[in-house]
Amino acid sequence: DTGVSQDPRHKITKRGQNVTFRCDPISEHNRLYWYRQTLGQGPEFLTYFQNEAQLEKSRLLSDRFSAERPKGSFSTLEIQRTEQGDSAMYLCASSLGGGDLGNQPQHFGDGTRLSIL
């Protein structure tokens, strides 16, 4: 169990550019989540996958944001045409869940810190 891995750890970009982040979940986990966190706040839910299916998206997730989990393993989160307000920590979490697995806790990576110049 190597934990949830996120890359890059820090991304600095100019306003208007596109950025993509990667998340590698704990290998046996079928559920994967993306959150955004700003200073002094708890994580804010963005979207959730069970295996390769994206089952839920927050209303806060504008059409500039897209997430994929093509093979049910790693996931990518892309932000197009970045804006100043996108500056935040983007966190990925994974868990087991569904069916006989019931509800299992989420385990987080160390996040990607996005800074928009």
Next chain:
Amino acid sequence: QKEVEQDPGPLSVPEGAIVSLNCTYSNSAFQYFMWYRQYSRKGPELLMYTYSSGNKEDGRFTAQVDKSSKYISLFIRDSQPSDSATYLCAMSPAGNNRKLIWGLGTSLAVNP
């Protein structure tokens, strides 16, 4: 009113003190309760995970859930400087732990 209320602190205690951290909530459907610890520039780390009411102990940490009062607590015994971090409570209803509802986090400093 937020669904989950947590005093952001900061809380400062001497080494060896017993620390009490708390959250209140308004949604009676919440059944799963978690405490996470977050160091600066790191992701949240799961400390305690409890279902429904009662106590759970793990080493120096004890989690309590009082559903009748809609109140959860985390106690840290014999606090250490390495416990200095932000502590976040999170919770979710039964049947849907996919979207956690979070407190703001309490900043704790344990002074040697």
